Amino acid sequence: MTKDSLFPGFDGLMTLSRREGVDIRPTLLRVLTDLYVQAGSHTKDEESQFVELTSRLIDEVDDATRAAVRARLAIYQYTPEPIREKLNLSTVTRAPLAPQSTPMAAPVATPITAAPETPAPFISPDVSDTASLHERFFTAGSRERIAILNGLADSSLKQAGRTDAKRRQRSIETLEMAAFAVDAENFTREVGDALLLPQQLAERIVGDAGGEPLAVAMKALGMPSESYQRVLLFLDPQVGSSVVAVFTLARLYDRISEQSALTMLGVWRNASAAMTRARFRPSLHDDERQRARPAFGQVRPAQPRSIQSDKSSVRR
Numbered sequence: 001m002t003k004d005s006l007f008p009g010f011d012g013l014m015t016l017s018r019r020e021g022v023d024i025r026p027t028l029l030r031v032l033t034d035l036y037v038q039a040g041s042h043t044k045d046e047e048s049q050f051v052e053l054t055s056r057l058i059d060e061v062d063d064a065t066r067a068a069v070r071a072r073l074a075i076y077q078y079t080p081e082p083i084r085e086k087l088n089l090s091t092v093t094r095a096p097l098a099p100q101s102t103p104m105a106a107p108v109a110t111p112i113t114a115a116p117e118t119p120a121p122f123i124s125p126d127v128s129d130t131a132s133l134h135e136r137f138f139t140a141g142s143r144e145r146i147a148i149l150n151g152l153a154d155s156s157l158k159q160a161g162r163t164d165a166k167r168r169q170r171s172i173e174t175l176e177m178a179a180f181a182v183d184a185e186n187f188t189r190e191v192g193d194a195l196l197l198p199q200q201l202a203e204r205i206v207g208d209a210g211g212e213p214l215a216v217a218m219k220a221l222g223m224p225s226e227s228y229q230r231v232l233l234f235l236d237p238q239v240g241s242s243v244v245a246v247f248t249l250a251r252l253y254d255r256i257s258e259q260s261a262l263t264m265l266g267v268w269r270n271a272s273a274a275m276t277r278a279r280f281r282p283s284l285h286d287d288e289r290q291r292a293r294p295a296f297g298q299v300r301p302a303q304p305r306s307i308q309s310d311k312s313s314v315r316r
Contacts, residue, residue, distance in 0.1 A: 024180065024233075024234065025057050025060050026061045026065040027233060027234065027237070027240050027241065028057060029054060029057040029058065029069055030065060030068065030069065030241050031233065031240070031241070032050070032053055032054055032057070033054070033069045033072050033073065034072070034242075036050050036076075036078075037072055037073065037076045037078075039078075041078065042078055047078075050080060050083070051080045051082050051083055054069075054083060055086065058083075058087070066087075069087075070087045070089070073087060074087075074089050130266075130271045131271040131275065133148070133157075133271075134267050134268060134270075134271035136148070137213070137267075141210075142212065145212045146212075148264075149212075149216065149260045149261075149264065150260070152259070152260040152263040152264060153257050153259055153260050153263075155263055157263050158263075158266050159262040159263045159265075159266050160220065160263075160265040160266040160269060161262075162222065162262070163194060163221060163222065168194070168221060171190055171221060172221065172222075172224075172227055174186075174190045175187055175190055175194075175223070175227075175231065176227055176230060178190060178235075179230065179231040179234045180230075180234050182234060182235065182237065184206060184236075187206060187235060188202050188203050188206045188207075189202070191206060191217055194221055195217060195220060195221060196269065197268060197269065197272065198276075201268060205217050211232075211239065211245070211249045212249075212252065215228070215252055215253045215256060216256060216260075216261050216264050216265070217261075218253070219256045219258060219261035220258075220261040220262050220264070220265040222258075225253060225254055228250070228253050229246070229250050229253075232245075232246050232249055233246065
């Protein structure tokens with residue numbers, strides 16, 4: 001069993017952390033702990049892997065992170081003895097480890113499509129009225145947003161074009177670096193520039209509490225799933241410290257089709273353009289009326305008296 005099976009890219013993230021000067025150890029320790037305690041049982045390899053990774057981190061994180069991890073592991077039956085000793089936890093009697101061939105159970109996360117009631121219906125929007133769909137998506141709850149995205153796969157709405165490959169790669173690297181640095185301002189600016197969206201809309205996408213708009217934006221950009229997961233872990237500490245939130249959004253990201261994401265991107269662009277035209281139309285209309293020249297009844301202005309006096313003196 002490799003390290004990637006428990007936490008993909010662990011060594012790569014640690015290397016990046018040392019090179020870029022971003023301390024990601026507290027977040028990594030919290031996420032590793034949450035992943036471990038949500039599994040019902042572990043193999044010997046999984047336990048050894050957890051001990052190896054967390055032992056390196058426990059001594060290097062701040063007291064608040066260490067206390068939070070200690071509280072989580074204190075009540076978990078399968079906390080390895082070396083970690084219990086390291087955290088000064090009392091020894092407990094535990095059930096035997098799972099057989100070597102048993103895979104690590106997946107973390108329990110809220111299913112993104114689970115709905116005890118009738119799923120929110122998707123009403124096919126008018127192709128000419130993208131502004132209403134734009135606003136409906138942002139004001140809807142998670143279930144309705146998922147229904148909208150599923151419905152866009154068969155919609156007649158026009159998709160946005162894909163970003164140029166070189167520009168896309170450069171943007172993905174910039175976004176990852178901004179996320180590692182928890183730099184929401186530069187992250188938001190890059191989202192707007194990469195997807196050709198106004199800054200105000202980019203701020204709404206990145207700052208949305210549910211996270212679905214950002215998932216759509218990154219899917220439309222073509223960000224790999226692994227990169228998106230790293231963005232989730234570091235851009236917003238509140239989201240990154242919640243295993244349920246990370247896994248729910250990661251599963252959503254994998255299920256969003258590129259067609260749906262590009263269609264929603266087209267909706268955002270069209271709605272922004274329509275709102276911009278509506279904002280400036282009244283003033284432009286008045287300007288046209290004021291600039292219009294009358295066709296009839298134009299009166300020539302009278303000449304100044306001084307000029308008339310000069311003409312009279314010349315005739316004399």
